[in-house]
Structure formats: C-alpha cells, structure tokens
Amino acid sequence: MVVTAKKIDVRSLTLETLEKHFAELGEKNFRAKQVYSWLWEKSVSDFDQMSNLSKDLRNKLKELFTINAAKIHISQFSNDRTIKNTFKLYDENLIEGVLIPAPERMTACVSSQVGCSLTCKFCATGYMERKRNLNPDEIYDQVVLLDQQAKLNYNHPLTNIVYMGMGEPLLNYANVMKSIERITAEDGLNMAAKRITVSTAGIAKMIKKLGDDQVKFNLALSLHAANDKKRNEIMPINEQNSLKALAEALKYYFSKTKNPVTYEYILFDNFNDSLEDAAELAAFCKHLPCKVNIIEYNPISFADFINTQEAKTDAFAAYLKKQGINVNIRRSRGKDIDAACGQLAVKQQ
Known part of the structure; x- marks a missing residue:
C-alpha cells in the first residue's frame, strides 16, 4: 500500500x-x-x-x-442591507460572519471558533457545541471575503473589523493574534490596528496577557451586568472570572496599553435594566477610561429574555451620561435574517 x-x-x-x-x-x-x-x-x-x-x-x-481557503456557502441579505454569510471551511465545518454597512463605516463581524464553549444564556452561539478553534488564515479569509462583498455590493471597502462573531477570541489567543498580525501587516492586508476590536466575555488572565503583549487594537468586554449574582446567572464564565478579577485585569491592561475599554451591555427587560443596575455599571466604569455601548437584545428561541422598553433604555443611558460616562445606544442590524448580536448559530447546511 x-x-x-x-x-x-x-x-x-x-x-x-x-x-x-x-x-x-x-x-x-x-x-x-x-x-x-x-x-x-x-x-x-x-x-x-x-x-x-x-x-x-x-x-x-x-x-x-x-491552501485551505474558506468559501462563502450561503449569503442572506437583510432589509437594512446587512449581509450574513455562512462560510464553509476546508473540513466542511460551517461558521458565520456578517457585513454591516453604515453611512460612515463598513464593518466585518468575524468568528474565531467553530461554535463556542461559554454557554452564555442569551446567545445562540452559546447553545452550540465548540468543535474547534479557527486557524489564523480562516479568520483572515472571512475579512477578505467580506471586503470583496462590501466592494461588490456597496462599492466601499471594509473600514472596521470586530471579532464579535461565533466563539470566544481569547480562548483562541495565539491564532487570533496571528490573524490580526496578518491583517495589519504591510505585507498583509495593511489595515490599521485601531480599526479592529476584539470582544471577550471576560477571561481575566488573557486580558492581562493582552496588556503584556501591548496590543494596539481595541478591546470590548461583554459585561451585561455589573453585579456578580446576575452575571453568574447569564454568563457562567463569571464564576471563575468575577467582576473584581476582571476589574483588576482591565486596570492592568490599561496600565500597559493606555487603551480605553468598551463595555457592551445588553438590556434585558426587568433583569438588568433598572437605575440600580445603571448605578452598579457606573461604579464599575470608574476603574479606568471606558465607554458603554447599550445594545438592543435580539431574542432567540432557546432563551426567555426579552428586550427592555425604549423608555427604560433612554433612562438607563441618561443616568450613565449624568455620571460622566460616554454612552452609545446601538440599534440592532440584520435581525430579520438572524444576523444581529447574539443570533449567530449555523442553521443552513
């Protein structure tokens, strides 16, 4: 033989x-x-x-x-011009990535793992099995394909990349860092590191490692509650990475990089949307320079959460602004095709 x-x-x-x-x-x-x-x-x-x-x-x-190139398997077009893509990998695994057009930016939302192991209760990806980490070239391919799609459909190249798709980037640290190196290198895609944001559910020791590596890209923390009891309930990772541990890691990260941090905060009706919750978040924000993105919740079939009322969202944001915190209210994009934040879960084969 x-x-x-x-x-x-x-x-x-x-x-x-x-x-x-x-x-x-x-x-x-x-x-x-x-x-x-x-x-x-x-x-x-x-x-x-x-x-x-x-x-x-x-x-x-x-x-x-x-050359183990990823390929677009299926594309879905939202009424708001968002495009969700299912990518097929060399081993037949499927992942998702999203192109989000806006008046002044063109954003690629890319995945870092096939599935996810973190089981966040409000996120569709968290109900999937984590099959494997993505290789650096598989992350890079998503960026290339979404850039091509942006130019083809909207006559505009990518301006921003967010590692907010499927998976936890800091549990695939080496490959994520290598992908960013290739995306930002002069002999790569030559994109500015400041145009890239890596989002984490909060792994304290890896946030410190980002500080040690003095990264130039932006860091976002999916916070969603500034109270350990509530955060444990919706994000089991908090049981090993308490808010105190995260605060210490973030302060260390800032001391090394001088990069402010973005906190992502989804408002769930009658769970984390009260002014008391806003006060806890404001207190957490005092640890280092930051901004808060308040995100509309996008319901999924696996979970019972619902989005908070608009009046509560406005009151929550107003409270934070009175505390001197930089706040943005982010409206969902691509909800009609399950492309919005927390909705990515491969369905089509």
Whole structure:
C-alpha cells in the first residue's frame, strides 16, 4: 500500500520556513517571497493564480502544499442591507460572519471558533457545541471575503473589523493574534490596528496577557451586568472570572496599553435594566477610561429574555451620561435574517 504524504497548509508557515522549503526545492529565496505576497497581500486561494511563477514550480507547490481557503456557502441579505454569510471551511465545518454597512463605516463581524464553549444564556452561539478553534488564515479569509462583498455590493471597502462573531477570541489567543498580525501587516492586508476590536466575555488572565503583549487594537468586554449574582446567572464564565478579577485585569491592561475599554451591555427587560443596575455599571466604569455601548437584545428561541422598553433604555443611558460616562445606544442590524448580536448559530447546511 502506498501512503501519500499529507500536504502542508502553506499559510501555516512563516516566510522563513517557506524559504527553507524553497531551498530544498532548489529555488531562490525571492520565489518564497513572491508566494508569500500572493497568499497574504493579494489573497489568492489557488497556486495557478500566481502568474509570476513558472508552471513547473506551480505544479511542485500543488504537490507539496494546500491552501485551505474558506468559501462563502450561503449569503442572506437583510432589509437594512446587512449581509450574513455562512462560510464553509476546508473540513466542511460551517461558521458565520456578517457585513454591516453604515453611512460612515463598513464593518466585518468575524468568528474565531467553530461554535463556542461559554454557554452564555442569551446567545445562540452559546447553545452550540465548540468543535474547534479557527486557524489564523480562516479568520483572515472571512475579512477578505467580506471586503470583496462590501466592494461588490456597496462599492466601499471594509473600514472596521470586530471579532464579535461565533466563539470566544481569547480562548483562541495565539491564532487570533496571528490573524490580526496578518491583517495589519504591510505585507498583509495593511489595515490599521485601531480599526479592529476584539470582544471577550471576560477571561481575566488573557486580558492581562493582552496588556503584556501591548496590543494596539481595541478591546470590548461583554459585561451585561455589573453585579456578580446576575452575571453568574447569564454568563457562567463569571464564576471563575468575577467582576473584581476582571476589574483588576482591565486596570492592568490599561496600565500597559493606555487603551480605553468598551463595555457592551445588553438590556434585558426587568433583569438588568433598572437605575440600580445603571448605578452598579457606573461604579464599575470608574476603574479606568471606558465607554458603554447599550445594545438592543435580539431574542432567540432557546432563551426567555426579552428586550427592555425604549423608555427604560433612554433612562438607563441618561443616568450613565449624568455620571460622566460616554454612552452609545446601538440599534440592532440584520435581525430579520438572524444576523444581529447574539443570533449567530449555523442553521443552513
């Protein structure tokens, strides 16, 4: 029986490692640089597209390597112009990502895991099984495909990227960091780090690691309650990462990066929407420079929560503003196609 050697995922290699492979093939270093440029700057997904390489070399590359490119499987268009995409990965797993157009920005919401392990009670993804982490190139591919979609449908490139799709980015730390490195690199997509926001449900030790790594991108914390009892109820991760632990980690992060933090706060009717809740949130906000995004809840079939009343939302925001806190009220986008915050859960096959 002949055993065929498994092909190497070429995008898992650094430029230096790729150069070593090319040396073994008897090829010059600059050929590896050309391939690296095709992969990361020009975002090609087929060796035959690398037109400045000889056909012989392209055939050699196809024998040794593979490009495990993600592809758009299904796209759904919302009445508000939001586009939700189901991406198919090389191993047939499916993930979702969303393109969110607005008058002054074009945002890609990308996933970092297939499913999620955190079981937040209000989030559809939390009811899925976490199958695996995404590789850096699979996160990068979502950005490339959403950018292409933005240009095709709205004649506008991406301006912002949010890691707010399926999964917990800080539980896939190394791969998320590598994806951001490729997205921001001059020999990558060359996007500014300040245009990228990574959202976490709150893992204290990893927030400190972001500080140690002195990251340049923005950090958002999905808070949703500034009271441990309530937060434990809706976000089980809080039992190991209490508000006190998170506050300490965030202060450490700010001391290292000088980056203010965004708190995401979904208002649930008669759960976390009182002025007493607003006072607890205001107290939590005193730990470091921050802003608060108040988010409309998007109901899911798995949970009994409902969105709070508009008057309560306005009163909650007004209270925070009186405390000197920078507050935005975010209206949902893509609700009619289950593309809004907390609604991502692969349904179509």
